[in-house]
Amino acid sequence: MTKYYIEELSKYDGQEVEIKGWVYNKRSSGKIKFLLVRDGTGIVQCVIVKNLVPEDVFEKFDLLTQESSLIIRGKVRKEDRAPGGYEIDTTDIQIVHIAKDYPITPKEHGIEFLADIRHLWLRSTRQHAIMRVRHEIIRSIREFFDSRGFTLIDAPIFTPAACEGTSTLFETEYFDLGKAYLTQSGQLYGEAGAMAFGKIYVFGPTFRAEKSKTRRHLTEFWMVEPEVAWNDLNDNMELAEEFLEHIVASVLKNRDKELKILERDITLLQKVKKPLPRISYSEAVDILKKNGIDFQWGNDFGGTDETVISSQFDKPVIVHRYPAEVKAFYMKRDPENEKLALAMDILAPEGYGEIIGGSQREDDYDTLVQRIKEHNLPMEAFEWYLDLRRYGSVPHSGFGLGVERTVAWICGLEHVRETIPFPRMIYRLTP
Amino acid sequence: MTKYYIEELSKYDGQEVEIKGWVYNKRSSGKIKFLLVRDGTGIVQCVIVKNLVPEDVFEKFDLLTQESSLIIRGKVRKEDRAPGGYEIDTTDIQIVHIAKDYPITPKEHGIEFLADIRHLWLRSTRQHAIMRVRHEIIRSIREFFDSRGFTLIDAPIFTPAACEGTSTLFETEYFDLGKAYLTQSGQLYGEAGAMAFGKIYVFGPTFRAEKSKTRRHLTEFWMVEPEVAWNDLNDNMELAEEFLEHIVASVLKNRDKELKILERDITLLQKVKKPLPRISYSEAVDILKKNGIDFQWGNDFGGTDETVISSQFDKPVIVHRYPAEVKAFYMKRDPENEKLALAMDILAPEGYGEIIGGSQREDDYDTLVQRIKEHNLPMEAFEWYLDLRRYGSVPHSGFGLGVERTVAWICGLEHVRETIPFPRMIYRLTP
Numbered sequence: 001m002t003k004y005y006i007e008e009l010s011k012y013d014g015q016e017v018e019i020k021g022w023v024y025n026k027r028s029s030g031k032i033k034f035l036l037v038r039d040g041t042g043i044v045q046c047v048i049v050k051n052l053v054p055e056d057v058f059e060k061f062d063l064l065t066q067e068s069s070l071i072i073r074g075k076v077r078k079e080d081r082a083p084g085g086y087e088i089d090t091t092d093i094q095i096v097h098i099a100k101d102y103p104i105t106p107k108e109h110g111i112e113f114l115a116d117i118r119h120l121w122l123r124s125t126r127q128h129a130i131m132r133v134r135h136e137i138i139r140s141i142r143e144f145f146d147s148r149g150f151t152l153i154d155a156p157i158f159t160p161a162a163c164e165g166t167s168t169l170f171e172t173e174y175f176d177l178g179k180a181y182l183t184q185s186g187q188l189y190g191e192a193g194a195m196a197f198g199k200i201y202v203f204g205p206t207f208r209a210e211k212s213k214t215r216r217h218l219t220e221f222w223m224v225e226p227e228v229a230w231n232d233l234n235d236n237m238e239l240a241e242e243f244l245e246h247i248v249a250s251v252l253k254n255r256d257k258e259l260k261i262l263e264r265d266i267t268l269l270q271k272v273k274k275p276l277p278r279i280s281y282s283e284a285v286d287i288l289k290k291n292g293i294d295f296q297w298g299n300d301f302g303g304t305d306e307t308v309i310s311s312q313f314d315k316p317v318i319v320h321r322y323p324a325e326v327k328a329f330y331m332k333r334d335p336e337n338e339k340l341a342l343a344m345d346i347l348a349p350e351g352y353g354e355i356i357g358g359s360q361r362e363d364d365y366d367t368l369v370q371r372i373k374e375h376n377l378p379m380e381a382f383e384w385y386l387d388l389r390r391y392g393s394v395p396h397s398g399f400g401l402g403v404e405r406t407v408a409w410i411c412g413l414e415h416v417r418e419t420i421p422f423p424r425m426i427y428r429l430t431p
Numbered sequence: 432m433t434k435y436y437i438e439e440l441s442k443y444d445g446q447e448v449e450i451k452g453w454v455y456n457k458r459s460s461g462k463i464k465f466l467l468v469r470d471g472t473g474i475v476q477c478v479i480v481k482n483l484v485p486e487d488v489f490e491k492f493d494l495l496t497q498e499s500s501l502i503i504r505g506k507v508r509k510e511d512r513a514p515g516g517y518e519i520d521t522t523d524i525q526i527v528h529i530a531k532d533y534p535i536t537p538k539e540h541g542i543e544f545l546a547d548i549r550h551l552w553l554r555s556t557r558q559h560a561i562m563r564v565r566h567e568i569i570r571s572i573r574e575f576f577d578s579r580g581f582t583l584i585d586a587p588i589f590t591p592a593a594c595e596g597t598s599t600l601f602e603t604e605y606f607d608l609g610k611a612y613l614t615q616s617g618q619l620y621g622e623a624g625a626m627a628f629g630k631i632y633v634f635g636p637t638f639r640a641e642k643s644k645t646r647r648h649l650t651e652f653w654m655v656e657p658e659v660a661w662n663d664l665n666d667n668m669e670l671a672e673e674f675l676e677h678i679v680a681s682v683l684k685n686r687d688k689e690l691k692i693l694e695r696d697i698t699l700l701q702k703v704k705k706p707l708p709r710i711s712y713s714e715a716v717d718i719l720k721k722n723g724i725d726f727q728w729g730n731d732f733g734g735t736d737e738t739v740i741s742s743q744f745d746k747p748v749i750v751h752r753y754p755a756e757v758k759a760f761y762m763k764r765d766p767e768n769e770k771l772a773l774a775m776d777i778l779a780p781e782g783y784g785e786i787i788g789g790s791q792r793e794d795d796y797d798t799l800v801q802r803i804k805e806h807n808l809p810m811e812a813f814e815w816y817l818d819l820r821r822y823g824s825v826p827h828s829g830f831g832l833g834v835e836r837t838v839a840w841i842c843g844l845e846h847v848r849e850t851i852p853f854p855r856m857i858y859r860l861t862p
Contacts, residue, residue, distance in 0.1 A: 020825070021629075040582075040627060040628040041580060067822045069823035097794075100821070102822050102823075117815070119815050119816075119818060122623065122627040122628075123626065135582050139573070149472060151562060151566050153852045157588075157651050157855075158651055171604075172603045176858075177858070193553065195453075196554040198436070199472075205588050205635060209606075230451045384861070391530040392499050393528040394453075394500045421584045422620055424587055427606070427607075429591045430815070431623075
């Protein structure tokens, strides 16, 4: 039996179809009634004319409430004024389940009220659009790497040692082996993968027990982390800009309707094409100073600093060669200036902050051992990682992109809580 | 600058190329030396002829050890006897890093020894092949759902309540909100997604703190869980068999070389086409009895039972309509026999056991409330889930497929520990 979906109605112009869905809205104009039905793929207006349907079908209209489920039959008719281009001339209605007092009404609701009923909030047009953009972002991320011969390497979620202090780690008892910690990044495992497969990407959830209540922080978020053997910092920046261009182009192409629903100004997104502007950390500091910000060379950028820097550009900007002191132990130093790490971050425009962070990795065994000591990290936890420098070490680079921040930026959202189906924050663990 | 990869050498027949990689093996035959180089995409034989290269290049050969990294230049030559169809006539070798005493040698190693150095073990041909099959399975899973209009709904990893007892749950402190538990299944969230999007899939890691040391158990494993509004048990079985057919066909098509490396008998895989045989639980019990197994109707199947049942068929077999008592509270009962749940499992052939488990879900509010009570589950933890039956409830169905068991079956592996880059088991949390 054919299954009909609203997004495919154009295939059935003039034909009888059966739509299974939920009441989105309804209105009445005497002898003509209009039922807006959603089925998860779209919304269609079903027209019910008194003299054209049996009496009982016409009367069912009055019973239907918002989010009641129903099966509706009728003929598809082209209607240029309709959002999807088609309407249905109803011939029959079968009520499946009447929803009583659906809590989300067309009036405004408070954000915590909506967050508490996230499982229902997802049915609204706006959340729907965001989730479909999210899906397209994730699809295009995988497509990018799959089509370039990268191998997917799922890094473990449970990690054995608290490599960089336990303060932002979630921990759990792990049988007789003591504590396990939830991963904050799959990068070190990704490096092992790159030595085995040349080009890899890690893609999974990561966790941060930060006590931050900002609009940019989730405790559980998805991250994709490519790692490429033989790539230097420059290759890394090139890969990242091609990657961002691909993601944004995919969303513009395949989710234009959703961006319209979100009232996203897409002119800025259309500019996301390589080459992206590249500035050094020192040049970024100059920008801050020119803008009257009292910033000390050597510090890390805060959220406001990032906004000021990125606002100088109309597309994402790559900032490279940060002071090594503010960056992680595994980053390679700039051979031309030992104080600098071969790091690069990409800041999204419009105040969305860092969406990509990456670097060339230290590939020399002795130097890496020294860095681990300098950072007071437990050497034994890194013995396996040091093996990658013991056995055929090569230059290599990679970066991480946070999915939720990318969704927020591309959709133009105020807060990351709307970027994931069921957000987890310091004060939210439900539904 | 062009980057050359071994798997693309056919594009450069007769041309000079530069391969960056690692020494896989080497052998010498007087004035001709052979270097097998791997770069993560393949292995190529590089031929070094004494009189055709400078003296120092010829001498470098002797310095190279297994897994040393190097850049090798030479001309690509078609050679039908070579595994990839091409060889390289070497003109120059640049040694990047000499690996000393690489621990994995061509001799046999114990499995725990290899597991301890999983980060290096991944470089071996066999593990390489498995990971690429795994990647293809995951790619084809997403392709299947994406091309059918399903929306990806990432379920949360942190869940608030211990829905079905805490004995197999990992837990962690969650700020001021008490304990959070790591998800065992995203299904309930997937059901919320299906009511919003019609057709969805959840795909992420899941966790089980089972004290099982069998060859089928990991504490951390990936699961994909489609959920479709309006689908009944029959639709669910159809979706599952099309899905399995798609996955197996994709691997056969795109990873035939890897299956050959794994010495997988592909004749059985080629038979995985719909329709799959479908038998009821009661028919499965009859099979057990005919095979001399003392099995009581009403019990759940154990591993041996599954093996006996599946061995009657030369492709995966769908077993449906299990006793409700052995299945989860959310499964809908068979209207023709209240003792049965509208469940279905798919058992892989060759003793690989259950790879898919699913059901039609209970969609009636009152019945679901009763089931929650019967199972002594905390009602308040399910209030949000009950909302899905309060507001426009519809029939719906879904299933879950375990990635690692599927990898084990398709690759023909003895143990799931080889099916994931960094396996986590009751006794293993490293590397």
